[in-house]
Amino acid sequence: MTLDTHLYKYILAIETATPVCSVALRKPDGRMIEKRVEGTGVHSEKTFMFIRELMESAGIGAQDLDAVLFSNGPGSYTGLRIGAAAVKGLLFGTKISLYLFPTLLSYAVRALPDDGNASQTIHAVINARRNHLYIQKAGADLEKIGKPAVSELEQIKKELNEGDILIGTGWDRLNLEPNDKIGTIGTEGISATSLIKAFGNDRLKDYFEKAEPKSFEPHYLTLSQVNNSRIQG
Structure with a gap:
């Protein structure tokens, strides 16, 4: 996939695959702001709240976003489901681009x-x-x-x-x-800012998958896959 990421001004990133709930916004000047919390059951309350607070802080609405990045798993079923619901609600009826990125690879970006x-x-x-x-x-x-x-x-x-x-x-x-x-x-070390950093990395662009907000599903792994011990994704 060819991505000319410098054309994107406002980029929102969502990370909910673990007990960490992180939402980050990149502004046109390249600066990133983040809302982040960690704990059991925090996603249902905080994901939607963080999205709203970040956009209010930047003085923008959903229509001003150029792209949304989502950490697509594997990970917590509940966290991924809530994160996906937030994306679907935010992008409903819009033409904003949604890009999915492997959760594990985003962690590797943080550890570089x-x-x-x-x-x-x-x-x-x-x-x-x-x-x-x-x-x-x-x-x-x-x-x-x-x-x-x-x-x-x-x-x-x-x-x-x-x-x-x-x-x-x-x-x-x-x-x-x-x-x-x-x-x-x-x-x-788990943060939605890693998704934004990956989005600007030429070597990682091919790992982003463009998706339809209304129909995409996160990468859930089942117990049967764990039982098979070695599942390639």
């Missing part, structure tokens, strides 16, 4: 090191049921990006190397030791 050390691997993870995590791996320079999968904890631990970075939820279940020398970023 400043020095671009290509020897590091970023493991973006989200807690799954039983002894599994949703996982997607990416090189620190984004030259190599793996497919999302569901993998067992022990298998993930075997694939970690010194200097690698784990970001997301559920990685604490790996019971890492200090001498493993693995960098970790928890829920503090």
Whole structure:
């Protein structure tokens, strides 16, 4: 997909795939403002509120948005469902472009090191049921990006190397030791601003999927998929 993202002035991004509820707005001058909260059951109240507050703060209405970005899973069924409902309601009857982006890959964007050390691997993870995590791996320079999968904890631990970075939820279940020398970023690193950063990254444009607001569905993964242990997305 060809995206000329510099033409988009106001971009709204929504992240609800985990206990983090984050909504961000990029203004024409490139600055981003964000509303964010973390907790159980916060999405139903805060998602719609944050969207309204950010647009009021910028002095715009829904009709002024050029694009909406949505973190499309995998993740919490409830959080994704509420986020999708917010998108559908906001864009109903409009011609605003909706772009979906893989949740795990957006986490990898947040973990990119400043020095671009290509020897590091970023493991973006989200807690799954039983002894599994949703996982997607990416090189620190984004030259190599793996497919999302569901993998067992022990298998993930075997694939970690010194200097690698784990970001997301559920990685604490790996019971890492200090001498493993693995960098970790928890829920503090989950933000809708990562979607906006990805949208402006030439190497990630092909990972965005343009969708119809009224008919799209988030990427829910079922228990049967977890039972199969290794699901490619």
